[in-house]
Every structure is written in structure tokens, then in C-alpha cells.
Amino acid sequence: NAGVTQTPKFRILKIGQSMTLQCAQDMNHNYMYWYRQDPGMGLKLIYYSVGAGITDKGEVPNGYNVSRSTTEDFPLRLELAAPSQTSVYFCASSPPGSDEKLFFGSGTQLSVL
Amino acid sequence: DQQVKQNSPSLSVQEGRISILNCDYTNSMFDYFLWYKKYPAEGPTFLISISSIKDKNEDGRFTVFLNKSAKHLSLHIVPSQPGDSAVYFCAASGNYGQNFVFGPGTRLSVLP
Numbered sequence: 106n107a108g109v110t111q112t113p114k115f116r117i118l119k120i121g122q123s124m125t126l127q128c129a130q131d132m133n134h135n136y137m138y139w140y141r142q143d144p145g146m147g148l149k150l151i152y153y154s155v156g157a158g159i160t161d162k163g164e165v166p167n168g169y170n171v172s173r174s175t176t177e178d179f180p181l182r183l184e185l186a187a188p189s190q191t192s193v194y195f196c197a198s199s200p201p202g203s204d205e206k207l208f209f210g211s212g213t214q215l216s217v218l
Numbered sequence: 219d220q221q222v223k224q225n226s227p228s229l230s231v232q233e234g235r236i237s238i239l240n241c242d243y244t245n246s247m248f249d250y251f252l253w254y255k256k257y258p259a260e261g262p263t264f265l266i267s268i269s270s271i272k273d274k275n276e277d278g279r280f281t282v283f284l285n286k287s288a289k290h291l292s293l294h295i296v297p298s299q300p301g302d303s304a305v306y307f308c309a310a311s312g313n314y315g316q317n318f319v320f321g322p323g324t325r326l327s328v329l330p
Contacts, residue, residue, distance in 0.1 A: 109261070140320075147222065147307060147320030148262075163317065195261055206252060207318065209261030 107131050111196050111210035118186040118217045126181040126213050128196030136199045137179040138163075138207065139171065141192040148195060154179055155201075186217045221245045222310050224321040231328050237295040239324050241308030244289065248310040252318070253282060253293050256305045265306075266293070298328045 112127045130137065135156045140148040150163030154173040168190060170182040179198075183190060193214050197207040223242045231237045241251075249270040254262035268275040268282045268291065275282050281294045295302055308321040 145227070145322055147220075147309075147322045148318075149320075150317060153317070197261075206264040206267060207254075207262075209254075209263070211259065211261045 109196055109198055109208050109210035111194075111213050113213060114211065115214045116216070118183075118215065120186060120188065120217060122186050123182070123184050124186070126183070126194055126196075126215075128179045128181065128210060129177050130179075130196075130198040130208070131177065132198060132200070132208065133176060134198035134200050134208070135176065136201060137173065138197045138199075139169070139179070139181045140195045140197065141165065142195065142212075143192050151181065151194075183215075188217050191215060191217045220322070221248075221319050222308055222321040224306075224308055224324045226324050227322070228325040228327070231298045231326065233300055233328055233330050234297045237293075237298045237302065237326055237328065239293040239295075239306050239308075239326065241291045241293075241321055242289060243291075243310050243319075245310070245312065245319075246289070247312040248319075250311045251282070251284060251291055252309045252311075253280075254307040254309060254320075255302075256307065256323070262307055295326075298326075300328050300330055302326060303328050 109130045138153045139151040142148045149165045152171040154160045196210045252267040253265040255265050256262040284291045305323045305325050307323045309318040311318045
């Protein structure tokens with residue numbers, strides 16, 4: 106069982122560069138999420154999606170873009186990387202329903218220098 | 219302003235004793251609460267949840283207590299084991315699962 110797979114695990118970017126963080130899940134979950142975790146802070150929601158073709162902003166969307174063309178994939182795009190985007194990024198998915206719990210990937214450690 | 223607070227950044231407990239991790243929230247609209255455990259270099263994994271219609275939920279060695287009037291929940295681990303050493307996140311939601319708000323986490327160390 107792969108669950109939620111994130112790539113890459115580590116990445117260093119220069120200021121102004123762009124990159125895409127990949128996320129794929131094989132559990133046929135409708136809901137997918139991107140979170141970032143800064144040191145000493147809780148996870149903050151960047152974007153989420155309730156199904157293919159539907160995305161919405163979370164708490165901290167500025168500087169990021171997402172797309173959801175399939176149920177399985179939910180890539181996160183960073184345009185013009187800034188040092189403030191240095192963080193650990195987690196992708197998660199969940200099935201709809203009243204007993205929802207998130208299934209997380211192992212994270213991407215991103216440094217912008 | 220943090221809506222979900224975990225005021226103890228770290229906690230150390232002897233193996234076999236009880237671990238109590240606390241979480242406070244400010245938003246009275248939250249009605250579903252979860253605890254996640256996170257090991258280094260891994261994503262958080264779901265541990266236990268509780269909805270606002272209950273005040274207690276048990277799963278093996280783990281029990282979560284909810285005090286709605288105090289806007290407080292706690293996670294009890296009995297007995298604590300060295301493998302429980304991890305960071306524990308409290309999370310809350312106001313609409314059964316969408317847009318969880320996470321606390322900053324408490325690092326639990328269980329000493330042999």
C-alpha cells in the first residue's frame with residue numbers, strides 16, 4: 106500500500122526559482138490537502154481540493170498554485186520562490202464523511218536560499 | 219492568534235507511567251478533534267479522534283477527554299512505552315473534517 110506519495114523529499118531552491126511538489130494518492134480519496142509546517146508551529150493549510158477540477162484556498166495560499174486534474178494527483182506549484190517559503194510541506198488526503206481523518210505523505214523539506 | 223494551543227512544547231515521562239498531553243482551543247464552533255503522532259522524517263499519522271457529542275473516547279492505551287465548557291482536551295497514554303516518543307499534534311475542525319486547524323505540537327519523550 107503506497108498511500109500518499111510525495112516527491113521530492115528534499116530540495117534547495119534559489120530565490121526566484123520555481124518548482125512543483127508532487128503528490129499522489131492511491132486510496133481513491135476525494136479530498137486532498139497541502140500543508141506547510143514551520144519550526145515550532147502547527148501545520149497550516151495552503152490549498153485543498155474536494156475532487157478533480159475543484160480547488161480552494163486555505164489559510165496561507167499566497168505564492169502557491171495548485172491543480173487537480175485527476176483524483177490521484179494534487180501538485181503544488183511554487184512560483185518565484187522566496188526565503189519565507191522555506192518549510193516542510195505535507196500533502197494529505199481523506200475520504201469524505203463524518204469520520205474523516207487525514208492520511209499524510211512523508212513530507213518535502215524545502216529550503217529557499 | 220492561535221486557535222489551537224498546545225502550551226507544553228515538550229514532556230518527559232518514565233516508561234510505564236501515564237503521559238498526559240493537553241490542548242486548548244478558542245473557537246467554540248470546533249466540533250471535531252483529532253490527535254496525530256509524528257516521528258522524525260515521517261508524515262503525521264492519525265491516532266484518535268473525538269466529536270463534540272462525546273466527552274471521552276478510548277482506543278487501547280490511548281484515551282482522549284473533551285471538556286467543551288473549558289475548551290480543553292487531553293490525550294492520556296497508559297502505560298507509556300518508549301515507542302510512543304514522538305511529536306503529538308492536536309487538530310480541530312468546525313465542519314467534520316474540512317480545514318483542520320493544528321496546534322504546534324508537543325514532543326513526548328518516554329524514558330526507559
